[in-house]
Amino acid sequence: MAIKDLPREECYLPGSAACPGCPATMAMRIVFKAIGKKMVMIVPACCTAVIESIHPKTSFNIPTMNIAFEAAAAGASGVEAGLRKQGREDITVVAWAGDGGTYDIGIQALSGALERNTNFIYICYNNQIYSNTGIQRSGATPYAAWTTTTVRGKTEFRKEMGEIIQAHHIPYAAQACVAYPEDLYKKVKKAKSIKGPKYIEIMAPCPPGWRFGMEKTVEMGTMAVETGAWALYEYENEKVTFNGKSKLILDGKIERKSIEDWIKYQGRFRHLFIPKKDVKRLKEIEEHVDKIWERYRACYL
Amino acid sequence: MKKYDVRTTISYPTKGAMGKTGNWRVFTPILDKKKCVKCLRCWIYCPEATVIRNKDDTVDIDYEYCKGCGICADVCKVKAIVMERVGEKE
Amino acid sequence: MTSVMIDTGNYIAAKAAVMCKPDVVAAYPITPQTTLVEGIANYVGTGEFKGEYICVESEHSAMAACIGASSTGVRTFTGTSSHGLLLMHEMLHWAALARLPVIMCNINRVIGPGWNIWTDENDSISQRDTGWLQFYCSSNQEIFDTVIQAFKLGEHEKVSLPVMISYNAFILSHTSMPVYVPDQKDVDNFVKKRIPKWKLEVENPITFGNIILPHEYELVRKEMQEAQENALKLIPEIAKEWKKKFGRFHGDLLEFYKCEGAEYILLSMGAIGAESKVAIDNLQKEGYKIGLARVRVIRPFPIEEIVKLGKKADLIVIDRNISVGMEGALFSEVKSSLYGKTDAKVHGFIAGLGGKDVTFGDIETMCKKAMKGKTKDHQVWYGLEEV
Structure with a gap:
C-alpha cells in the first residue's frame, strides 16, 4: 500500500484549535480515513477535547461524545450497546483517548470494557505526557524526561501498556506511530473488520510537550521507532507480529539506533546534555531499551 | 444538518471553527509545483488537512487555514516545499 | 389484568424497571442494592428483560455507560446506593448537563467510614445539586409506581433530565410487601417510546460536550x-x-395526611414518612392538632406547597441527614422556602443517622417536644441532647 491508496475523504475540518504540528490530528485523519463516516467517537478529557474547538462549532465531521477523563471505555460500552439495540452494528464505536486517560486515570474502565468484550476500537494517542493540562508526567512518560511535575527528569520508567492489554487476550491490538500512516491505516482497517474489543496505540510526538520544533513531528516519530524507543507490532490471535523497522530490529537485520540520536532533539531531555553530559542516566535509558528488546526477542522471535 | 432543540453543549461541524487559522502562521509553505513528484507525503502528514490533494495527485495549500507548522516541507523528499517567513516576500 | 406480587423493594423496583423496557441497563452491585441488579439479571435469564445488561466494573462506569447508551437515544436504567452513588458523582452531573434522562434507583445507605450498611439519606441528599430529579419513597407500592412514573417524567420533552428514586436500605429494599402490578400493555401505554432531545447519529454528526464559553454555559x-x-x-x-x-396515588410533590385543621405540620421523608402516619394517628387521638406532609420530591423542591403549609401551621421537620457544619437539608430548604413569605415557626430534628431506628413513638416524642415549644432555633439531635 502506498500513500496514494489512502482515501481522500476527510472527517477532520481545517481550522481547529490544535497546535501547529499536532500529532493527534495527524493520527486522527488516518483513523477517519480507515473507518469512514460510519463511526461514533467517544473522547475523554485530553487534547482532543480542545482540538474539537469551541461550542457551537466543532472541527469533527463525525458524531463525537465527550465524556469524563476516566470514562472513555465505559462510555463506549454504553454507546455500543445503545447502537446495537437499534440494529446499528454497521457503526464502528471508537474510544479516542490520550495516554493519561488510558495508562492512568482510565485504565480501570478500559480493562473492564476489554474484559466484558465490548465491540469497539480503543485508540490511545500516546504523547507520553498530560499535554492538555500543560505537560505533566504520566505513566507513559519515559525515564529522565522533564515534565512540569518531574523538573529534574522522571525517576521511573514508563509502563508497558501493550503487555497490559495483551493480558486481556483480546482479539486484536497494535502499536503504531504517526510517522507510518500506511501502517496505521492498515491496522485500523483490520481492527474495524474484527468483532470484539480492539486496542491500538499510536506514538504521537508532541512538539510543545517534548520541546522540539513543530516541523519535526514526523521525524521524531520515525526516530522513536528506529531507536527502538517504540515498537510497531500487531497482536492477533494471541500472537505478536512485529512489523516495519521494528521487525528488522527484532530479527537483528538492522541495529536499532542509539536512543541519544532521538532524545538529543527533544528539549525535555536537555538536562541530560547541558551543562554536561549525564552519562549515567543516558546509559540507564539505553540499557532499559536493550532490556525491553531482549524481552521482545525472548517472547516474540 | 438537523439542529436540536435543547440547550446543552451540542456543536455542529464547521470548517474554520477557530477562525482563519492561517493567520497563526509565522512561516509559510511555498510549493514549487515543478519539483513535486506527487508522492503525497505532505498531504498525508499535514496535521491540519490543509494540503489539498487534487484529482491528479498534485497538491495545493489551503492558506486560509494552514498553521505553518512546516511538516510538509520537512517530509518533502524533493524539497518542493520551502518555508518562508511571513511577509518576507510581500 | 392487574396481579399482586409480594416481594422486597429491590425486586419490586427491578420489576417496575423491566416493565418500562429499558434498552440498556448498566449496573454494579453494592449492598443493599444487590438484589435490584440481581433481579434485573434474573429477568435477563427468563427472557422477560430484552435490553442489554452491561456488567460494568464500577458505579462510575455504570453511569458512564448509561450516559453513552442514552446519548444514542435509547432508554436506560441503573441502580446504586451509598458509596456507589458517591463514586458516580461526576457522572451524575454529566447526565444532567447532557440532559439525558437516565433513570436510577438509589437505596439510601449510610456513608463510611466506618462501614455501615443501614439507612440514612446522606448519600442522595449530598447529590442534590447535580441536576437530577429526586424522589423519596415510603412503601414498595410507591417504589413500583414511582419508577414507572419516573420514566415518563424524565423523558418528557419539557424535562429531559435524569431521575433518582430513593428508598431506605433494608426497611424497604429488603422487606416484602404486596404490590399491585398492572398489565404490561397498560404500562406500555403509560410510558411511551422515548423521543430523545438529541442523539449521536452518523447521519447528523454533532459533537457533544466540547468547550463551552461562560455565557452559553x-x-x-x-x-x-x-x-x-x-x-x-x-x-x-x-x-x-x-x-x-x-x-393509586401516593401524593405528588408531597403526600398530605390528615392535615385538615392542623396547627402543626410534620415534614418527613422516606420510611420515616411512613412511620409518621402512625404517629399522627396517635397524636390526633391524644387531641393534638397535627398533620403530616410527607416530602416525596426534593428536586425540584416544592417551594409553593411548603409556603402554603407555612401559612396555616407551624412546621416540624425531621431530617435523616446532616449537612455537617449547617443542619439537616430539609430543615434548611423548608426555612429558605418560607423566608419572607410566612411567620411560621420551623422546628427541626436530626434522627435516624447511621440507620438508627426511628419508631412512631420517637416521632410522637419529637412532635410533642416541638409543640410544647421545647425546641429552640437550632435543630435538635433527637436522643442525643435533652430538650
Whole structure:
C-alpha cells in the first residue's frame, strides 16, 4: 500500500484549535480515513477535547461524545450497546483517548470494557505526557524526561501498556506511530473488520510537550521507532507480529539506533546534555531499551 | 444538518471553527509545483488537512487555514516545499 | 389484568424497571442494592428483560455507560446506593448537563467510614445539586409506581433530565410487601417510546460536550433550572394520570395526611414518612392538632406547597441527614422556602443517622417536644441532647 491508496475523504475540518504540528490530528485523519463516516467517537478529557474547538462549532465531521477523563471505555460500552439495540452494528464505536486517560486515570474502565468484550476500537494517542493540562508526567512518560511535575527528569520508567492489554487476550491490538500512516491505516482497517474489543496505540510526538520544533513531528516519530524507543507490532490471535523497522530490529537485520540520536532533539531531555553530559542516566535509558528488546526477542522471535 | 432543540453543549461541524487559522502562521509553505513528484507525503502528514490533494495527485495549500507548522516541507523528499517567513516576500 | 406480587423493594423496583423496557441497563452491585441488579439479571435469564445488561466494573462506569447508551437515544436504567452513588458523582452531573434522562434507583445507605450498611439519606441528599430529579419513597407500592412514573417524567420533552428514586436500605429494599402490578400493555401505554432531545447519529454528526464559553454555559444551566420547574407542574399531572389509570396515588410533590385543621405540620421523608402516619394517628387521638406532609420530591423542591403549609401551621421537620457544619437539608430548604413569605415557626430534628431506628413513638416524642415549644432555633439531635 502506498500513500496514494489512502482515501481522500476527510472527517477532520481545517481550522481547529490544535497546535501547529499536532500529532493527534495527524493520527486522527488516518483513523477517519480507515473507518469512514460510519463511526461514533467517544473522547475523554485530553487534547482532543480542545482540538474539537469551541461550542457551537466543532472541527469533527463525525458524531463525537465527550465524556469524563476516566470514562472513555465505559462510555463506549454504553454507546455500543445503545447502537446495537437499534440494529446499528454497521457503526464502528471508537474510544479516542490520550495516554493519561488510558495508562492512568482510565485504565480501570478500559480493562473492564476489554474484559466484558465490548465491540469497539480503543485508540490511545500516546504523547507520553498530560499535554492538555500543560505537560505533566504520566505513566507513559519515559525515564529522565522533564515534565512540569518531574523538573529534574522522571525517576521511573514508563509502563508497558501493550503487555497490559495483551493480558486481556483480546482479539486484536497494535502499536503504531504517526510517522507510518500506511501502517496505521492498515491496522485500523483490520481492527474495524474484527468483532470484539480492539486496542491500538499510536506514538504521537508532541512538539510543545517534548520541546522540539513543530516541523519535526514526523521525524521524531520515525526516530522513536528506529531507536527502538517504540515498537510497531500487531497482536492477533494471541500472537505478536512485529512489523516495519521494528521487525528488522527484532530479527537483528538492522541495529536499532542509539536512543541519544532521538532524545538529543527533544528539549525535555536537555538536562541530560547541558551543562554536561549525564552519562549515567543516558546509559540507564539505553540499557532499559536493550532490556525491553531482549524481552521482545525472548517472547516474540 | 438537523439542529436540536435543547440547550446543552451540542456543536455542529464547521470548517474554520477557530477562525482563519492561517493567520497563526509565522512561516509559510511555498510549493514549487515543478519539483513535486506527487508522492503525497505532505498531504498525508499535514496535521491540519490543509494540503489539498487534487484529482491528479498534485497538491495545493489551503492558506486560509494552514498553521505553518512546516511538516510538509520537512517530509518533502524533493524539497518542493520551502518555508518562508511571513511577509518576507510581500 | 392487574396481579399482586409480594416481594422486597429491590425486586419490586427491578420489576417496575423491566416493565418500562429499558434498552440498556448498566449496573454494579453494592449492598443493599444487590438484589435490584440481581433481579434485573434474573429477568435477563427468563427472557422477560430484552435490553442489554452491561456488567460494568464500577458505579462510575455504570453511569458512564448509561450516559453513552442514552446519548444514542435509547432508554436506560441503573441502580446504586451509598458509596456507589458517591463514586458516580461526576457522572451524575454529566447526565444532567447532557440532559439525558437516565433513570436510577438509589437505596439510601449510610456513608463510611466506618462501614455501615443501614439507612440514612446522606448519600442522595449530598447529590442534590447535580441536576437530577429526586424522589423519596415510603412503601414498595410507591417504589413500583414511582419508577414507572419516573420514566415518563424524565423523558418528557419539557424535562429531559435524569431521575433518582430513593428508598431506605433494608426497611424497604429488603422487606416484602404486596404490590399491585398492572398489565404490561397498560404500562406500555403509560410510558411511551422515548423521543430523545438529541442523539449521536452518523447521519447528523454533532459533537457533544466540547468547550463551552461562560455565557452559553450559563444558558445551559438556566434551561436545566427551567426543566426542573417544568417538572414541578408535571409531577402532579403524571401522578393524577396514574391515579386515573391505576387507581393509586401516593401524593405528588408531597403526600398530605390528615392535615385538615392542623396547627402543626410534620415534614418527613422516606420510611420515616411512613412511620409518621402512625404517629399522627396517635397524636390526633391524644387531641393534638397535627398533620403530616410527607416530602416525596426534593428536586425540584416544592417551594409553593411548603409556603402554603407555612401559612396555616407551624412546621416540624425531621431530617435523616446532616449537612455537617449547617443542619439537616430539609430543615434548611423548608426555612429558605418560607423566608419572607410566612411567620411560621420551623422546628427541626436530626434522627435516624447511621440507620438508627426511628419508631412512631420517637416521632410522637419529637412532635410533642416541638409543640410544647421545647425546641429552640437550632435543630435538635433527637436522643442525643435533652430538650
